[in-house]
Amino acid sequence: MTATREPQQDRSRVTRERLLASTIEMLAGKGWAATTVAAVAEAAGVSRGAAQHHFPTRESLITAALDALFEQLTVSIGASMEELPPGPDRIDAVVNRAVDIYTGVQFKAALQVWAAAASDPVLRELILPREFKFARAAHRLTVAGLDPTGTNQKAYNLAQATLDLARGLGLADTLSDDSRRRAQVVATWCEQVKLGLGE
């Protein structure tokens, strides 16, 4: 029994992950209205019945995709914080990492859900706790990166400001490639954080 059940569980997990990856990509590329369970199933090459077995409602698909997306970002920030250069150079690495997370496909997908949730109280209640959990994790990791010894009280607020700036830069990048202007803003902010931390 075990021998047959395990591959089945594996297949089920792979199907689920494919559906979630397609959801994130479709939200970012085609927008909120286009991202239905049926459309995601087709894009993922999964039968509609199998997709509905995993995600009986659109809400369940969207919230699972958000969970996956926030988890990916948290793991990715965590990993990058373990490879920081020593000294003030680590500040550039931390700021750039924060900006990276808001300029990728995950942010573009999340933006679609936020925009939809602005006028949908049910969706908003589903999103807010996930959003808060991610914001706390991102902040904790950013503080730890800016202040590895845990001794600089200004790191807490500078980490908040860094993440808010990063979110704003992400939004500026949704309609056109803003990377050149962004590089200049990021350089300015890195200098500011060093001044603020006294480094």
Add this chain to the structure above:
Amino acid sequence: MTATREPQQDRSRVTRERLLASTIEMLAGKGWAATTVAAVAEAAGVSRGAAQHHFPTRESLITAALDALFEQLTVSIGASMEELPPGPDRIDAVVNRAVDIYTGVQFKAALQVWAAAASDPVLRELILPREFKFARAAHRLTVAGLDPTGTNQKAYNLAQATLDLARGLGLADTLSDDSRRRAQVVATWCEQVKLGLGE
């Protein structure tokens, strides 16, 4: 002839303005999908025929609403820059003003259009020139506020970063009231800008 034509032109202008105000409010409150010419006409108390006379297509209504919205914001930033306190206090006023423009109903309305335009190339081409024009005006006014004597070269980049931060704070405020956390971030940011400008 003139006596009758003028009131008619006035009525036409008032109708147009009512439609645009309703569009901004509806985008912010009910979202992109709900904001059609017919729904806006009903909310504004304007007949569907009169609404279609002013705005034959949804695109024409949305772009006119964006023009109105960016114009309101530009005028409002410009007016506030004329009342700045002297000395370093002006920096708090400039930063707070930048943040205000991204946490009002206009930003929430614009966010809906941005999110829709992310997957709609026609809409994107209509929005981008308007967005750039507004961004330039907001930046010019913010630089002038931070550096009234036009002598501090760092004002240019700090103004950019301030507007990006403000946009990020606006986005954080769309799903829940973020005003308490925001006040702390803004205070940190003001301190950083003063450090950066050497004041």
